[in-house]
Amino acid sequence: MNRKLRLLHRYLGIVSAFFILLLSLSGIMLNHTDDLELDTTYIDNPALLQWYGIQTTPITNFQAEQFWVSFDGNTVYINKEKTGNCKKLTGAHTFDTLLFISCENSLQIYNQHSQLIETIDKNFGLPTPVSGIGVNKKNNKQQIYLLSQGSYYQINSQTLAFNKLNSKSRQISLPAKAPTNVIKAIKIQSQNNGLNLERILLDIHSGRILGIFGVLLIDFAALLLIFMALSGLWVWLIRIR
Amino acid sequence: MLRVFSFLLTILLSQVSLAANGQYMTTTEFLEKNLAIQKNSPEATPDILWLTKESKKTIEHILGHPFNALRLRYWTSGNKTAWIFNETGKEKPITIGISIEHLPSKQNKITSVDILEFRESRGWEIRHEFFTKQFAGLFLTEENRLNRRIDGITGATLSVNAVKRCSAMALFIASQLNINTEHNEP
Numbered sequence: 251m252n253r254k255l256r257l258l259h260r261y262l263g264i265v266s267a268f269f270i271l272l273l274s275l276s277g278i279m280l281n282h283t284d285d286l287e288l289d290t291t292y293i294d295n296p297a298l299l300q301w302y303g304i305q306t307t308p309i310t311n312f313q314a315e316q317f318w319v320s321f322d323g324n325t326v327y328i329n330k331e332k333t334g335n336c337k338k339l340t341g342a343h344t345f346d347t348l349l350f351i352s353c354e355n356s357l358q359i360y361n362q363h364s365q366l367i368e369t370i371d372k373n374f375g376l377p378t379p380v381s382g383i384g385v386n387k388k389n390n391k392q393q394i395y396l397l398s399q400g401s402y403y404q405i406n407s408q409t410l411a412f413n414k415l416n417s418k419s420r421q422i423s424l425p426a427k428a429p430t431n432v433i434k435a436i437k438i439q440s441q442n443n444g445l446n447l448e449r450i451l452l453d454i455h456s457g458r459i460l461g462i463f464g465v466l467l468i469d470f471a472a473l474l475l476i477f478m479a480l481s482g483l484w485v486w487l488i489r490i491r
Numbered sequence: 492m493l494r495v496f497s498f499l500l501t502i503l504l505s506q507v508s509l510a511a512n513g514q515y516m517t518t519t520e521f522l523e524k525n526l527a528i529q530k531n532s533p534e535a536t537p538d539i540l541w542l543t544k545e546s547k548k549t550i551e552h553i554l555g556h557p558f559n560a561l562r563l564r565y566w567t568s569g570n571k572t573a574w575i576f577n578e579t580g581k582e583k584p585i586t587i588g589i590s591i592e593h594l595p596s597k598q599n600k601i602t603s604v605d606i607l608e609f610r611e612s613r614g615w616e617i618r619h620e621f622f623t624k625q626f627a628g629l630f631l632t633e634e635n636r637l638n639r640r641i642d643g644i645t646g647a648t649l650s651v652n653a654v655k656r657c658s659a660m661a662l663f664i665a666s667q668l669n670i671n672t673e674h675n676e677p
Contacts, residue, residue: 334559366559373518373575373586373607374537374564409536410564 252488259481266478269471276455280448288448294437301459302445309436311428312342317349317364318432322440326351328364330435341383341423345394348407352383352396359407374410377403382422397422514608515618516588518575525590525603526568537564546667553635553659554578563664570594571602572665576657580650583610585617587654589626589661599665600630601658614650622651631662 283289293299299306307323320327321339328349336353343350348367349360355378357370372378377398385394395404395415402420403412450459457464519535522528528535541562542550550558566573570593577584586608593599604626606618616622622644629637637659643651 361561365561367561368563369560371577373577375518408539411536 252485255481256485259478259485262474262481263478266471266474269468269474273455273468273471276451280451280455283448286447288451289446291447292438293445293447293450298450299445304445307440309428309433309440310339310425311432312339312423313426313428314342314349314423315344317342317344318428319349319351320428320432320436322436325440326353326358327436327439328360330432330439331364332439333360333364334358334366334369340381341396343383343385343394343423345385345392350383350394350405350407352380354379354381356380357383357396357405370410375412377401377412384420384422386420395420514586516605516607518588518607521575521588521605521607522566522573524605525588526566526571526573528566528568528573534566534568537566539563540565540664540668542664542667546664549635549663550660553663554656565664565668572668574661574664575607576660578653578657580611580614580653585609585611585650585653587657589658591661591665593665593668598630599662600628601626601662603627604654604658606654609650611650614644614647616644616647617650617654623654626654626658629658629662631659631666635659635663637662 279286279288294306296306310321312319316329318327318329319339319342320330321336324335326333326336326339328351336351336356336358338354339351340354341352347362349362349364351358351360355371357376357380359367359370361367370376377396380396380398382397383394384397385392387393393404394407395402396412397403397420402415402417404415405412453459453464455468457466457468460467516524519530522535523530526534539562542560547558563574571590572593573588573590575586575588577586579585585606588603588605588607589601590603591599592602604623606623609615609618622642625639625641626637629639632638637655641651641655
């Protein structure tokens with residue numbers, strides 16, 4: 251009996267080595283979450299994000315002179331800084347020292363310091379849905395206009411007049427490829443409500459990363475370690491007798 | 492028989508609640524109703540009020556959250572002004588129209604509150620007159636609060652609070668018009 255117990259202890263010890271290493275290493279890391287910045291390190295690995303069911307929306311960017319206007323599916327950013335929400339970003343253009351950002355259901359006007367001056371929606375006469383914004387020169391004068399349902403409307407941001415234009419085709423601002431540092435900064439902010447390293451380690455430590463199977467596996471590991479402790483104690487007691 | 496009746500009643504009421512959110516009034520209708528402003532008339536073009544830093548601070552205190560705009564639009568007719576705000580109830584914005592009568596004593600009062608658009612599935616009862624008529628005659632106290640308690644609606648607390656916040660804000664902003672000239676660009 252004692253010999254069988256010693257053998258069982260020996261072989262199960264080999265099996266439990268994997269769990270001991272896994273739980274110890276993850277446990278030590280979790281104990282030092284702040285020092286290792288686990289809670290502020292965000293994951294952008296597509297496979298892991300998919301595993302957690304987190305959808306990644308491609309980031310849309312428009313360039314308007316010195317401004318990079320980006321959209322992550324929910325939030326508008328100006329030069330990497332969060333500014334406000336939008337249903338769908340459709341364009342951006344500077345005009346008369348102001349920055350105009352068109353969303354599907356609103357027109358946002360910002361000053362040169364990226365401060366929001368006002369948001370105009372259909373309650374103030376904005377033709378919706380807005381599918382683009384553009385600027386052109388006519389008779390030596392610049393005019394800003396938006397595109398809605400196939401028609402162009404000149405914008406007067408002072409009087410909030412939206413005068414339908416006769417043009418059939420005009421240029422509107424198009425999405426552009428933003429610099430890598432802009433994309434990276436947006437992604438980090440965009441994922442701030444997403445998946446961090448702390449979450450992943452907690453799930454590995456508890457087994458939850460593999461769902462109910464993982465949880466039961468860690469429960470089994472715990473029982474295994476209990477057996478190892480008790481069997482080890484027993485073997486030692488027998489030996490000293 | 493009772494089961495069939497209960498089932499039909501559930502279906503009927505669920506359809507009512509689904510149909511309850513939406514646009515109830517356009518801006519044109521709101522302005523016509525409260526300020527007798529006709530579409531395409533000169534008064535239909537809104538004026539601009541630029542906000543000072545102090546005003547913005549007070550507005551943020553009234554609303555209880557950041558307020559990100561440097562100017563607001565409003566309509567004027569005689570001694571009345573009308574304002575339209577979007578304020579979030581639970582998750583989505585509610586479009587609220589508020590008309591204010593400006594009095595010589597500077598105790599401006601609300602003449603009407605209208606819900607122009609409601610976007611959530613619950614709380615839409617605020618659009619009814621039994622709720623909005625409570626706001627008529629209200630003015631702002633020195634603490635920037637409404638001078639009278641508003642009876643809430645069970646299950647619509649967040650929507651009710653959004654309307655209350657906007658009403659207090661409208662009264663405060665309207666009081667700025669008395670002090671400042673109408674086009675006061677900083």
